[in-house]
Amino acid sequence: MSRRPLRTLLALGGAAAVVALTPLTAQAAPAQGGNYGAYANEGQYPTISSCAGTFRQIGNTLTFEGMSLKYFYSDRCGSFARIENSRQNCSAVLERSNSGAGNADAWVAESVDPGINYAYTKIGNNLNGRVSRALLVCDGHPLLNTGWF
Template identity: 65%
Template sequence: MQRRLLKTTLAAAGAALAVVLTPFTAQAASYSGGNYGAYAYEGSYPTISGCSGTFAQKHAASASGITLKYFYSSRCGSFARIENAPQGCVAVAQRADGGGWVSESVDPGINYAYTKIANNLNGRLSRAILSCNGHDLAWTPWY
């Protein structure tokens, strides 16, 4: 009986140690609405093959010490990024047509977030929005 108890205790201790030694990685919470996903590249992060490295910063704004950045690629579309942001803040990329939007929240242990691609090509417009705790604090013009 003691031998089985010792084996069980050692197994539990090993499992606990494995959990402690496993590195924590933040997992962003992505949400979307309207007709988001109707166009190519939407639902993909800007690091996707064929889009990575094609984005240039087009605009930046700040509010409460948080920076909102808007990036655009004539090949893939646009995305929003926020920096120096606390939890409770989200980056939003919004398309003008059909109300398509995608947002990404700031996760524990990091102070930034960036959205998936919003396809504002072929005459469609988009903008970036910084929202914290349900209040829009900053936004870019429509591009």
């Protein structure tokens, strides 16, 4: 997967803009930006033993052309985004805001693997006053997003 320099992408602001400019190939690959990784559990998948089984879905499942977007939260670990029934060239994206104001300071994304129709992100730490939201992005365009939680 070819990528533009992170500094160039961050100058554009927001995960949606970054994902829109980052080519999504058939090979799934996590991507991240901003200050993602600054807090506990970030960089880990929600299946890590200390967090497994602690997540619950918050809000309704959102759908677009049969594809689903879900947002999961754990008061111990943070949150993650999951997409289901997705076509190729789509990604689950989680944006995190440090201030709680709903302005993305960090993001993490995961594209759909060949042969499957779902993807989920690594954990975003939206504990202690931080907030996050989930997005479904296909072909570089944000199609769905949840509210900030």
